[in-house]
Amino acid sequence: MYNNATPGPSPRIRKVKGRVEINIQQCKGCSLCITECKEHALTLSQEINKKGYRYAIAHNELCTGCVNCALVCPDAVISVYRTKVQKTSPASPQNIEQP
Numbered sequence: 001m002y003n004n005a006t007p008g009p010s011p012r013i014r015k016v017k018g019r020v021e022i023n024i025q026q027c028k029g030c031s032l033c034i035t036e037c038k039e040h041a042l043t044l045s046q047e048i049n050k051k052g053y054r055y056a057i058a059h060n061e062l063c064t065g066c067v068n069c070a071l072v073c074p075d076a077v078i079s080v081y082r083t084k085v086q087k088t089s090p091a092s093p094q095n096i097e098q099p
Contacts, residue, residue: 018065020058023077027055033069
């Protein structure tokens with residue numbers, strides 16, 4: 001677990017990127033998803049939802065789309081979407097502007 005003084009891991013270049021959506025009003029803050037996430041893409045909020053629970057927050061720049069968080073969520077409030085990352089081509093002589 002990371003504290004406020006220690007920054008989390010930086011995003012890596014990946015072939016597949018994930019996007020996590022959490023229904024924060026239904027989340028009970030059990031932290032199972034946070035424990036299961038190997039990329040540390042989920043944290044627990046400081047705020048509370050309408051049910052009085054702290055809820056999970058997604059940091060999608062770290063998400064790989066593995067769906068482990070959604071699989072362990074007992075209330076099924078997590079959805080994960082995967083997208084393929086577009087490769088950027090290196091600068092070729094034709095793409096470089098001339099002064």
